[in-house]
Amino acid sequence: THWKHGGIVGVLGYGSGIIGRYSDLPEEYPGVEHFHTVRVNNPSAWYYTTAALRDLCDIWDRHGSSVLNVHGSTGDMIFLGTTTDELEPTFAELTAKGWDLGGSGSAMWTPSCCVGKSRCExxxxxxxxxxxxxxxxxxxxxxxxxxPYKFKIKCSGCPNDCVASVARADLSVIGVWKDDIRIDQSAVQAYAGGELKPRGGATPYAKLDVEADVTSLCPTYCMSYDGKKLSIDNKNCNHCMHCIDLMPQALRPGTETGATLLLGSHAPILEGAQMSWVIV
Ligand code: HEM
Ligand code: HEM
Ligand code: SF4
Ligand code: SF4
Known part of the structure; x- marks a missing residue:
């Protein structure tokens, strides 16, 4: 079918959270003449109980198409496809269970984040x-x-940026350290000898070649390894996380930690995706 853009639908008191979608061909496609989206505020870092997920699915079985997109770029759970008369009943059931609508349109969109300190070292x-x-x-x-337009905030605890904030948030908040990467030289030796597996075992390699896989792939060439000792010229490190990701038991971010703010990623159709910038 072909979809008409937008339409003014919503629930009482809210300007966001419901996106109106109507088919251009309602007679030919009578099941989807309305196919409105309901945006529901995610819990931080996407933690749910299975009971909560069942509640959400049951609500959407009763009032909509049953199709959900749970962890999207928008920051919300997206409940895809319902009719105008089902919007208030959906909203009433959601709020009765403690859920709320999220942002949409020319508003602040629901902020999202990685698991951060709850699970990640x-x-x-x-x-x-x-x-x-x-x-x-x-x-x-x-x-x-x-x-004048939507605005998204996404929060990643380190430069691995697991919420992909630099590609899709207006404001990216990325955790970083100021001091030196912490090195455990005996663990470096254990990686070099194959007792510790690179990237926690998530590579096909049995053991790490510290020179080929780590130091020579450092983007700023600020690392060196003489077969015994790994050294880092920390003032030239750009915090890319490559070395730390490969040897997480030998290398760790420093202890003087905070965050860098980046602005302005967007995806214009003609030029393609553009990353956020650090404004100094
Ligand atoms: C006129 C029709 C439609 C228009 C103009 C439209 C437009 C949009 C826009 C602007 C977004 C937000 C992108 C962002 O995160 O900034 C979006 C998200 C989304 N739309 Fe549509 N949409 C339409 C119909 C549909 C239909 C019919 C479906 C599915 C049956 C759908 C599925 C989705 C999904 C899953 C997302 C979430 C993507 C994400 O969170 O990453 N859309 N759409
Ligand atoms: C074998 C079948 C499928 C595979 C292997 C597959 C795989 C994927 C992968 C790899 C992504 C990217 C995830 C990411 O890194 O962000 C993705 C995203 C997505 N897929 Fe599929 N997919 C399948 C079927 C479907 C179907 C049938 C639908 C819808 C009817 C669907 C809807 C989506 C949507 C909406 C997203 C975007 C999620 C977001 O908003 O980030 N996929 N899929
Ligand atoms: S690796 Fe970094 S961005 Fe990913 S979950 Fe851990 S702290 Fe967050
Ligand atoms: S984090 Fe990146 S730039 Fe810094 S030392 Fe490791 S590989 Fe080099």
Whole structure:
């Protein structure tokens, strides 16, 4: 079918969170003459109980198409496809279970984050806390579109950027360290000898060639290895995470940690994806 863009539908008191979609050919496709999207605020770092997921699926079975896209770029769970008369009943059931709509349109969109300190040793700040605080702080801006365009905030605990914020957030908050990468030289030897597997075993290689796989692939060439000792010229490290990801038991981010703010990634159709910039 062909879809008409937009349409003014919503629930009482909210300017965001429901996106109207209507088919251009309602007689030919009577099952999808309306196919509105409901955006539901994700929990920080996407932690759910199975009971909560069952509730959400049951609500959508009762009121919509049953099709969900749970962890998208928007920051929300996307409930795809329902009719106008089902919107208020869906919203009533969601809020009764403690869920809320997220941002859409020319508004603050629901912030999202990586698992951060809840599970990841690389996290340089508490991503879940920032995501939660930003969500609370921007409630008005999320529910009542008052910007010229959408605005997305995404929070990653380290430069691995597991929420891909540099490619798809207006404001990326990326955890980083200022001091030196912590090195355990005996663990470096264990990687070189094959007792420790590269990248926690997630590569096909039985053992790491520290020179070929790590130091010579450092993008700023600030590392060296003489067969016994690994050295890093930390002032030239750009925190790319390559060496740390390969040898997580030997190398760790420093201890003087914080975050870098980047602005402005977007995906214009003509020029293609553009990454966020650090504004100095
Ligand atoms: C006129 C029709 C439609 C238009 C103009 C439209 C437009 C959009 C836009 C602007 C976004 C947000 C992208 C962003 O994150 O910034 C989006 C997201 C999305 N749309 Fe549509 N859409 C339409 C119909 C549909 C239909 C019919 C479906 C599925 C049956 C669909 C599935 C999705 C999904 C899954 C996302 C979420 C992507 C993500 O979170 O990464 N859309 N759409
Ligand atoms: C064998 C079948 C399929 C495979 C192997 C597959 C694989 C993938 C992969 C690799 C991604 C990218 C995930 C990421 O890194 O962000 C993705 C995203 C996605 N897929 Fe599929 N897919 C399959 C079928 C489907 C079907 C049948 C649908 C919908 C009816 C679907 C809807 C989506 C959507 C909406 C996303 C974007 C999620 C987001 O918003 O980030 N996929 N899929
Ligand atoms: S972005 Fe960094 S801190 Fe967050 S989950 Fe990924 S590796 Fe861990
Ligand atoms: S984090 Fe990247 S730039 Fe820094 S020392 Fe390791 S490989 Fe080199």
């Amino acid at each position: 690389f996290a340089c700040y508490d991503t879940m806390d920032l995501c939660y605080q930003a969500t609370q702080n921007f409630q008005f801006e999320m529910h009542r579109p008052s910007f």
